[in-house]
Amino acid sequence: MDHISIIGMASIITAGLTICIGSIGPALGEGRAVAQALSSIAQQPDESGTITRTLFVGLAMIESTAIYCLVIAMILIFANPFWDYVVSR
Amino acid sequence: MDVVGLKEISSDVVVIWQWGFISLNATILYTWMVMALLTMVSWLVTRKLSVGPKLSRWQNLLEVLVSAMRNQIREVSQQEPDQYLPFIGTLFLFIAISNLLAIIPGYVPPTGSLSTTAALAISVFVAVPVYGIADKGAIGYLKRYVRPTVFMLPFHVMGEISRTLALAVRLFGNMMSGTKIGAILLAVVPLFFPILMQVLGLLTGLIQAYIFAILAMVYIASATRAHHEKEENNKHPSKGER
Numbered sequence: 001m002d003h004i005s006i007i008g009m010a011s012i013i014t015a016g017l018t019i020c021i022g023s024i025g026p027a028l029g030e031g032r033a034v035a036q037a038l039s040s041i042a043q044q045p046d047e048s049g050t051i052t053r054t055l056f057v058g059l060a061m062i063e064s065t066a067i068y069c070l071v072i073a074m075i076l077i078f079a080n081p082f083w084d085y086v087v088s089r
Numbered sequence: 090m091d092v093v094g095l096k097e098i099s100s101d102v103v104v105i106w107q108w109g110f111i112s113l114n115a116t117i118l119y120t121w122m123v124m125a126l127l128t129m130v131s132w133l134v135t136r137k138l139s140v141g142p143k144l145s146r147w148q149n150l151l152e153v154l155v156s157a158m159r160n161q162i163r164e165v166s167q168q169e170p171d172q173y174l175p176f177i178g179t180l181f182l183f184i185a186i187s188n189l190l191a192i193i194p195g196y197v198p199p200t201g202s203l204s205t206t207a208a209l210a211i212s213v214f215v216a217v218p219v220y221g222i223a224d225k226g227a228i229g230y231l232k233r234y235v236r237p238t239v240f241m242l243p244f245h246v247m248g249e250i251s252r253t254l255a256l257a258v259r260l261f262g263n264m265m266s267g268t269k270i271g272a273i274l275l276a277v278v279p280l281f282f283p284i285l286m287q288v289l290g291l292l293t294g295l296i297q298a299y300i301f302a303i304l305a306m307v308y309i310a311s312a313t314r315a316h317h318e319k320e321e322n323n324k325h326p327s328k329g330e331r
Binding site for chain 2: 049056057060061063064067068070071
């Protein structure tokens with residue numbers, strides 16, 4: 001196989017694996033956080049404003065790990081530097 | 090139809106006007122347009138303010154916005170919001186407006202480019218020590234880095250850098266993925282479904298603006314707060330029992 005097909009194949013497979021594995025952890029974490037926040041709101045409805053705000057901030061923190069994976073996958077597919085190098089040569 | 094093609098992940102590569110080595114790309118153009126819009130609207134509205142019970146609807150809108158921002162800042166930082174309102178409010182308004190204008194065809198959110206979000210994150214990175222030093226003095230601020238022991242210094246520094254990176258990449262990833270998912274869905278299921286994703290994208294944009302502003306406030310508050318908590322505890326020793 002020449003360089004182009006090796007790099008193309010590796011980028012696409014790695015991008016798929018990145019999203020696949022990288023979304024498992026944040027999904028489990030966000031599920032736990034939302035479940036815990038819902039039960040807290042059910043127990044203390046007066047504090048729902050504070051709980052919701054903290055929940056949003058926490059969800060954004062958790063979600064950023066998945067977003068990193070998405071950015072890596074996007075770079076691998078759309079802006080791969082090795083691909084550009086091999087094509088330009 | 091799309092200004093940015095599917096192949097590019099940033100609007101920086103779309104050059105609109107070039108003269109010599111000076112080039113004007115879509116990100117800069119739309120950033121300046123959002124800035125001009127914000128400035129013009131606030132200047133026009135605040136030109137004739139009324140203190141009576143009868144006020145124009147634009148003044149009402151701005152008052153609602155500003156008082157909501159003040160309340161949020163007060164709740165998050167447990168301090169008076171006047172000092173932080175200009176910085177945090179500007180961050181929130183700029184990101185929110187530039188995300189929400191995405192419903193206009195031909196507009197590319199400048200927050201969907203890593204250079205814009207990196208600039209915003211760097212301004213937060215600079216604002217944290219500025220507010221911290223203004224509040225506690227240089228020695229008091231720097232002492233935070235060597236607490237509890239001096240061995241924590243590299244971890245504090247790493248934490249500062251990585252959270253700045255996280256701020257930038259989070260906003261960029263969310264906005265960029267919203268645009269890209271819309272474009273991909275348009276090719277796969279062109280009927281109705283992309284509109285729903287667009288609506289979801291507006292919600293995501295607003296939430297991301299809120300999160301960016303709140304996180305900036307949390308970072309600044311963490312650099313200034315310990316001092317105030319101690320004072321408050323001395324003033325009201327039985328606060329926890331209420």
